[in-house]
Amino acid sequence: MDKISTIKENILQFIENKGIAKAEFYRKTEIADSNFKGRNLKSEIGGNHIVKILATYPEINSEWLLTGRGPMMKEIIEENSLLKEARPVYKVKPIPLVSVTAIGGFGNNSFSISERDVKDYYVIPKFRHKKVDFMLEVEGSSMYPKYSSGDVVACTVINENSFLQWNKTHVVATRGQGIIIKRIKKGSSDATLCMVSDNKDYDPFEVPKEEITGIALVVGVIRLE
Known part of the structure; x- marks a missing residue:
């Protein structure tokens, strides 16, 4: 069985993939950098932080952020879809x-x-x-x-x-x-x-x-x- 990555691991992967400075990410999402240091890196992240991340970076695929499954970005979901016709993309709040x-x-x-x-x-x-x-x-x-x-x-x-x-x-x-x-x-x-x-x-x-x-x-x- 494939190992399911943690939400914090996915966050760090997203930051690296997008070339976002960590200081900028912490400032925009109002998340303390201590959440990603030492033992805190293994702890769960609060739901309010998840909502803030999804609101700040709407291009993130929420399923990938929470479970590590599927593509990282919503745009990739649309490009790989078998349904080629135009369709609305809805933002759904957790x-x-x-x-x-x-x-x-x-x-x-x-x-x-x-x-x-x-x-x-x-x-x-x-x-x-x-x-x-x-x-x-x-x-x-x-x-x-x-x-x-x-x-x-x-x-x-x-x-x-x-x-x-x-x-x-x-x-x-x-x-x-x-x-x-x-x-x-x-x-x-x-x-x-x-x-x-x-x-x-x-x-x-x-x-x-x-x-x-x-x-x-x-x-x-x-x-x-």
């Missing part, structure tokens, strides 16, 4: 897959995901026309059959409650109950929201708005059979 404990503070204008809470980054071409801020793995069966345990849902952060889409599935971060994936309906008062499961074995319940620290709309799903 999406963070976060743990269920990572989202306690989302839903505000300063929303950010800590790097330590990101399990991995994925490029999903199907989501290129949607604004996807993060992905989250579904746990439990309360939203079955719409969503099963193990499904990965793609989510768009909602910054204002006025943009809630009633009866749509949302990811809700709460202080007392953690992360909830439910359909949202109007509560019995202006101070609450009603959480509804698709699985009829689970009764609806209300959550006070003051207990909610953030909300995101589910806009897509990835499912393995």
